[in-house]
Amino acid sequence: xxxxxxxxxxxxxxxxxxxxxxxxxxxxxxxxxxxxxxxxxxxxxxxxxxxxxxxxxxxxxxxxxxxxxxxxxxxxxxxxxxxxxxxxxxxxxxxxxxxxxxxxxxxxxxxxxxxxxxxxxxxxxxxxxxxxxxxxxxxxx
Amino acid sequence: xxxxxxxxxxxxxxxxxxxxxxxxxxxxxxxxxxxxxxxxxxxxxxxxxxxxxxxxxxxxxxxxxxxxxxxxxxxxxxxxxxxxxxxxxxxxxxxxxxxxxxxxxxxxxxxxxxxxxxxxxxxxxxxxxxxxxxxxxxxxxxxxxxxxxxxxxxxxxxxxxxxxxxxxxxxxxxxxxxxxxxxxxxxxxxxxxxxxxxxxxxxxxxxxxxxxxxxxxxxxxxxxxxxxxxxxxxxxxxxxxxxxxxxxxxxxxxxxxxxxxxxxxxxxxxxxxxxxxxxxxxxxxxxxxxxxxxxxxxxxxxxxxxxxxxxxxxxxxxxxxxxx
Numbered sequence: 001x002x003x004x005x006x007x008x009x010x011x012x013x014x015x016x017x018x019x020x021x022x023x024x025x026x027x028x029x030x031x032x033x034x035x036x037x038x039x040x041x042x043x044x045x046x047x048x049x050x051x052x053x054x055x056x057x058x059x060x061x062x063x064x065x066x067x068x069x070x071x072x073x074x075x076x077x078x079x080x081x082x083x084x085x086x087x088x089x090x091x092x093x094x095x096x097x098x099x100x101x102x103x104x105x106x107x108x109x110x111x112x113x114x115x116x117x118x119x120x121x122x123x124x125x126x127x128x129x130x131x132x133x134x135x136x137x138x139x140x141x
Numbered sequence: 142x143x144x145x146x147x148x149x150x151x152x153x154x155x156x157x158x159x160x161x162x163x164x165x166x167x168x169x170x171x172x173x174x175x176x177x178x179x180x181x182x183x184x185x186x187x188x189x190x191x192x193x194x195x196x197x198x199x200x201x202x203x204x205x206x207x208x209x210x211x212x213x214x215x216x217x218x219x220x221x222x223x224x225x226x227x228x229x230x231x232x233x234x235x236x237x238x239x240x241x242x243x244x245x246x247x248x249x250x251x252x253x254x255x256x257x258x259x260x261x262x263x264x265x266x267x268x269x270x271x272x273x274x275x276x277x278x279x280x281x282x283x284x285x286x287x288x289x290x291x292x293x294x295x296x297x298x299x300x301x302x303x304x305x306x307x308x309x310x311x312x313x314x315x316x317x318x319x320x321x322x323x324x325x326x327x328x329x330x331x332x333x334x335x336x337x338x339x340x341x342x343x344x345x346x347x348x349x350x351x352x353x354x355x356x357x358x359x360x361x362x363x364x365x366x367x368x369x370x371x372x373x374x375x376x377x378x379x380x381x382x383x384x385x386x387x388x389x390x391x392x393x394x395x396x397x398x399x400x401x402x403x404x405x406x407x408x409x410x411x412x413x414x415x416x417x418x419x420x421x422x423x424x425x426x427x428x429x430x431x432x433x434x435x436x437x438x439x440x441x442x443x444x445x446x447x448x449x450x451x452x453x454x455x456x457x458x459x460x461x462x463x464x465x
Contacts, residue, residue, distance in 0.1 A: 047415075048415050048418040051418055081433060082430075085425075085436050085437055085440055086424060086425050086440060086443075086446060087421060089443070090446045090447055090450075091460075094447060094464055095465060132464050136464045136465055137461065
């Protein structure tokens with residue numbers, strides 16, 4: 001059976017979600033593997049959200065926020081960037097490939113970039129194969 | 142009236158533990174006489190010669206209160222968890238190991254195979270040319286010998302059986318144990334099942350004795366020995382990572398008073414699912430850099446985030462073992 005990656009994308013309300021929306025209204029085609037979750041700001045994305053996505057079966061997690069300097073709340077995306085870098089370090093230690101977690105800045109006008117990002121990230125995850133986390137958790141005792 | 146009241150039946154058991162929890166019970170010192178006046182110790186392997194068989198022969202719900210310390214590492218631990226659950230009215234996960242998995246839970250960074258390879262063949266002090274490893278079952282001419290089966294994963298007590306209350310700490314603060322004990326003896330109304338007792342609901346930082354300001358901005362992470370601690374200022378503000386923001390209060394700031402940052406043994410406060418994730422949030426918030434390269438440079442000094450943030454809680458965290 002062909003592997004269809006499950007990807008969770010956390011998109012900030014002000015830039016990235018609007019950007020994704022633009023890709024849709026502009027009738028751009030992109031891979032259907034991404035499930036978008038809208039949050040008010042990329043700074044709202046707690047590490048728990050990302051870890052929970054992985055434990056519930058996500059093969060990849062994509063985080064998108066406003067470009068540096070453009071955050072609707074001034075500093076949320078910087079906070080997100082720092083969490084992201086720390087999270088990557090942590091998941092690598094836990095045996096999860098750090099490529100499975102990606103952060104990109106998408107502005108409200110970057111519908112095309114969003115479509116391309118989804119395609120390239122889906123490809124990366126397809127090459128990596130399924131995330132083994134759920135399987136590992138089942139090994140009991 | 143005192144005499145007509147039946148004495149409480151108390152049991153203390155250690156599973157995968159260091160023994161510190163049992164010692165913390167002994168630390169009641171002269172109050173031990175009050176405890177013994179109010180309770181009969183019916184099972185306590187560290188202090189009394191009572192066999193597992195004797196516990197098996199007790200009627201169900203015979204023990205009023207069992208303090209179960211230690212994590213679930215092997216089949217013996219799990220057997221005793223189920224047995225003591227059956228024989229006890231109130232089963233308390235006592236101490237970090239049974240509450241969260243504790244220090245033994247750090248073994249979840251390895252697999253059973255890796256642990257056996259290290260212990261029985263690779264370690265510097267091992268001489269084992271025949272490659273003998275313990276087997277759960279072994280046949281000799283006298284019959285079959287059994288030892289407990291070593292599990293791949295370390296679990297907390299609540300992951301294998303139904304737990305009434307949790308008393309956190311490595312080890313729990315003895316004063317808090319006495320409070321809990323006294324309230325049970327006095328017949329006070331007990332908190333709802335599943336509560337963490339003998340501790341606060343908020344974080345360490347909430348009432349920390351160190352001086353905090355709004356200005357939490359760091360450009361470098363230090364190990365405690367790398368700074369000249371002034372003994373007053375918040376550790377985080379000095380660049381030393383302290384688990385306070387993600388840890389439940391109630392320990393009496395034992396480490397902080399000893400001028401050491403909190404290590405997180407009391408586990409997450411109410412409403413926090415994953416203490417390490419909370420701590421990552423907290424650390425990310427105080428790093429005073431905006432460029433990815435600069436942030437990575439600061440994080441380079443954080444050699445082992447998983448081990449530091451989940452020192453006591455790996456088995457109950459979201460990603461409870463290393464993915465293999």
